[in-house]
Amino acid sequence: MSTTEVLISELVELHGRTRNSLMPILQGVVQQEKYLSEDAMITVARELNISAADVFGTASFYTFLDTIPRGKNVVRVCKTISCHMKNKEAIIRALEDTLKIKVGETTHDKQFTLLTANCLGWCHKGPVMLVNDEVYPEVTPETAVEILNKYGRSK
Amino acid sequence: MSKYMVNLKINNVPLAVEEGTTILEAAKTLNFKIPTLCNHPDLTVAGNCRVCVVEVKGARLLSASCATPVSEGMEVFTNSEKVRTSRKHIVELLLSEHNSDCTKCKKNGNCELQSLALEYRVGDHTFLSVLKPKDLLPDLSSPSIVRDNSKCIRCQRCVRTCTELQGVNALCVAYKGDHQTISTFMNKPMNEVVCTNCGQCINRCPTGALTEKNSVDFVWDALYNQNKFVVVQTAPAVRIALGEELGYDPGERVTGKMVAALRKIGFNKVLDTDFTADLTILEEGFELLNRLKSVLVDQDETVKLPMMTSCSPGWIKFIEHIYPEMLGNLSTCKSPQQMFGALAKTYYAEKVNVKAQDMIVVSIMPCTAKKFECDRPEMRDSGFKDVDFVLTTRELALMIKQAGIDFRSLEPEAYDSILGESTGAGVIFGATGGVMEAALRTAYEVVTGREVPFTNLEIKPVRGMEGVKEASIKIKNVKPEFAHLEGVELNVAVAHGLSNARKVMDDVRDGKTNYHFIEVMGCPGGCLGGGGQPIPTSEEIRKKRAEAIYDEDHNMKLRKSHENPEVTALYEEFLGVPNGHKSHDLLHTHYKARIRY
Numbered sequence: 001m002s003t004t005e006v007l008i009s010e011l012v013e014l015h016g017r018t019r020n021s022l023m024p025i026l027q028g029v030v031q032q033e034k035y036l037s038e039d040a041m042i043t044v045a046r047e048l049n050i051s052a053a054d055v056f057g058t059a060s061f062y063t064f065l066d067t068i069p070r071g072k073n074v075v076r077v078c079k080t081i082s083c084h085m086k087n088k089e090a091i092i093r094a095l096e097d098t099l100k101i102k103v104g105e106t107t108h109d110k111q112f113t114l115l116t117a118n119c120l121g122w123c124h125k126g127p128v129m130l131v132n133d134e135v136y137p138e139v140t141p142e143t144a145v146e147i148l149n150k151y152g153r154s155k
Numbered sequence: 156m157s158k159y160m161v162n163l164k165i166n167n168v169p170l171a172v173e174e175g176t177t178i179l180e181a182a183k184t185l186n187f188k189i190p191t192l193c194n195h196p197d198l199t200v201a202g203n204c205r206v207c208v209v210e211v212k213g214a215r216l217l218s219a220s221c222a223t224p225v226s227e228g229m230e231v232f233t234n235s236e237k238v239r240t241s242r243k244h245i246v247e248l249l250l251s252e253h254n255s256d257c258t259k260c261k262k263n264g265n266c267e268l269q270s271l272a273l274e275y276r277v278g279d280h281t282f283l284s285v286l287k288p289k290d291l292l293p294d295l296s297s298p299s300i301v302r303d304n305s306k307c308i309r310c311q312r313c314v315r316t317c318t319e320l321q322g323v324n325a326l327c328v329a330y331k332g333d334h335q336t337i338s339t340f341m342n343k344p345m346n347e348v349v350c351t352n353c354g355q356c357i358n359r360c361p362t363g364a365l366t367e368k369n370s371v372d373f374v375w376d377a378l379y380n381q382n383k384f385v386v387v388q389t390a391p392a393v394r395i396a397l398g399e400e401l402g403y404d405p406g407e408r409v410t411g412k413m414v415a416a417l418r419k420i421g422f423n424k425v426l427d428t429d430f431t432a433d434l435t436i437l438e439e440g441f442e443l444l445n446r447l448k449s450v451l452v453d454q455d456e457t458v459k460l461p462m463m464t465s466c467s468p469g470w471i472k473f474i475e476h477i478y479p480e481m482l483g484n485l486s487t488c489k490s491p492q493q494m495f496g497a498l499a500k501t502y503y504a505e506k507v508n509v510k511a512q513d514m515i516v517v518s519i520m521p522c523t524a525k526k527f528e529c530d531r532p533e534m535r536d537s538g539f540k541d542v543d544f545v546l547t548t549r550e551l552a553l554m555i556k557q558a559g560i561d562f563r564s565l566e567p568e569a570y571d572s573i574l575g576e577s578t579g580a581g582v583i584f585g586a587t588g589g590v591m592e593a594a595l596r597t598a599y600e601v602v603t604g605r606e607v608p609f610t611n612l613e614i615k616p617v618r619g620m621e622g623v624k625e626a627s628i629k630i631k632n633v634k635p636e637f638a639h640l641e642g643v644e645l646n647v648a649v650a651h652g653l654s655n656a657r658k659v660m661d662d663v664r665d666g667k668t669n670y671h672f673i674e675v676m677g678c679p680g681g682c683l684g685g686g687g688q689p690i691p692t693s694e695e696i697r698k699k700r701a702e703a704i705y706d707e708d709h710n711m712k713l714r715k716s717h718e719n720p721e722v723t724a725l726y727e728e729f730l731g732v733p734n735g736h737k738s739h740d741l742l743h744t745h746y747k748a749r750i751r752y
Binding site (some may be wrong): 038040041045046050051052053054055056057058061065 | 348752
C-alpha cells in the first residue's frame, strides 16, 4: 500500500464509510498531502463505493480541496473588497517578487504555492494572508515576506 | 391515508390539488404551460435553470414552479409581465454562455433551448457572450457519445440521469460559480472513464451538449460505392419508435414503411435483427439448460449461476467495469446485432454469392452502446469487422429525410429472405422482460414438450415498467432427457436501467437470491427506451412503445423462437446444433474486466 492509501484507510477508519464522510476524508488527505491526487480520489471512491467522478465533483467545488499539486506551504492572500481597498495588490506583488512565481504557481523547490482566496472573515484587519491554517492579519509587503521566512524560505 | 387537498388559484382560476404538488404540476392540470429546461419527468427536481419561474402573490421573489409546492390560499401568475420579462432574461443569460451556432448543431430543430429562444423572441445580444473559445472543442473520444460543453447550460439532467437512472455516475458537476462545468473524473475523455455508452444522457439533454457520434455519412458513402453489397438489419425496438421522429405519435408501429424506406434509400437487402434475436434464444436457452445440468447434476463449480443475459452492450460494459468478478455469470452469447454480423459475412455471404470483403453490414439500433460494441476487437469472428456501421433510430430518421422520402405515403413492404424471418419472441426483445419471456417460451417447451403455462404465451409477471421483476415457474412432467429438472422451480429476475441492475447484482453477490436466470437491459424500459431512440422520452412514452411491441408480437403468426423456419434451416445447413462448435466460433464471445473507478 502506498502512503496515500494508508492515510486514506486511516481516515476511513476514523470517519466511516458513508457518503457524508467524504468531506472530512478529503480534508484529511489535503491536510497531509496539500492536494488530492488522481490516485487519492480513486482510493477514496473505492473505499466509499462511490464513483471517482462524484469525488472529483465534490473536491473541485471547494477551493481548499485542491486537485492539482501544491507546495509544502500554501500561501493565500484575501482578494475580496476590504482587503483590496487595503492594497492587497502590493502584498501579492511582494510575494510574487520574493518567490519568483505568479499567483496560482508553485516554486521549483515545491516549498510554496501562492494563491488568492475569497473573504477570510478578517475584513476589519485587512489585508489578510493565510499560510496553511495560520492567519496573518494587517500584513504589509515587508511583513508578508518576513512571514515566509518562518516557513523555511531559502534566501 | 387520505391526502390533504390544498386550495389555490392559478391565473385567477381556483383549483384544489393534493398537498405536496408543485406549482408546475398544478398548472399542468389546468393546461397552463410553463416552460422548463432542467426539469425532466424521469428525474428528481433540480430547480436550477429558473425558466419555470412564476409570480406568487405576496412573495418578494419569483418562484421556480418546478421546485415550489403549493400552499393554501396561494395565488399564482404564470404569465405576468414580470414573469415574462424574467423568463426572457433567463433565456438570454443562458444564451450568453451558449454556443448558439445553431445551423451547425446536430440538435438544430430538436433543441429545447432553441425553441424557448424562438418562443420568447430573445433580443440580439442583450447580454454579451462570455463563451470561452477553449470550450469550443467537443470531446470526440467515445465511439458512442459526443460531449460538447460549449452547448451545455448546466441543467444537470445528464448528471442526474447517470446517477439516478443508471447508477454509473460517470458525469459530475465540477467547480462552482462561473467556473461550474459538467465533467467526467478529472475531465478525462469519455472513452477513458467508467461510461457504459448507454446514451441515456443524450436522451435527456435539452441542448446539443450530448449527442450520438453520427455515422450517417459513412453509410451514404457505402451505399454510393458500386462495389459494395450493403445489407441492413433493424433491431426490434426501432420499428415501434421511428415514427416519432417522422411525425407519428408514440406507439405507432411503422415496420412495413421502414422496410420500404430502407429499400428506397438503396440498401441491397433489408434484413431483421429479430431473426438473430430468435437465434439468440436458442443459443442462450440451450446455454441455460447446459448450465443448469452442469450445476445440478455434474456439480461443476466452474459453471456459474444465475446466468445473465448479454444482449445489451451498455449492461455488458457496466458489469465489466463494476462487477468484473461476476463476468462468469454472463451468457457467452453475442448480442443479436453481432450474431447477425458474424452470420451475414459467412453463411449469408455464401448464400447470396457475395465476397465477405465486399459486404457492408449496417445496423439500425435504438442504442448508442451498439456503436461501441461493433468496434470491440472480439467482434471480428467472420474474419472481418462483423458489423461495419451502427445507426441509431434518430440517424435513420435523418437518412430518410435526407433521401427525400415521403414516409407517410410509403406502402408497407416485407423483409428480404433469408435472415429476415422472425417470430413474436424476437420482437419482444425490444422491451424489458422480453428476452426472458422469449427464452421461457422456448426453454419450457424444449424441456417439457408443452407450451409455457401462461394464457396466450403472455408471461405477464416479467412485463411492465417495474424496476426489478421476479417470476418463478415450476417445471413438471419433463421429457426423459431433462429428468434432472423435474420439480425444479425456475426462478428468474428482470431488471432494466442500470441502477436497478446494480440492486440485483448486489443481492446476487451477497448471496441473497436464488435466481437461475436474470435478464438485464441497460436502459429504462429496455431497448425501447434506448439511448438512440427519439427524443423526448418519459415513462408515458415508453409504455406506449411497449404496448406497440406487444401488439406486434400478438399479431405475428409465429411467436416462439424455435419455430422460426429460417433459424431451423440455419442449424440444418450451417450451424449444426445450438451451442455447437460452429456456434461457439461465430456466435459466442468473452468479456474483459475494465477499470472500476
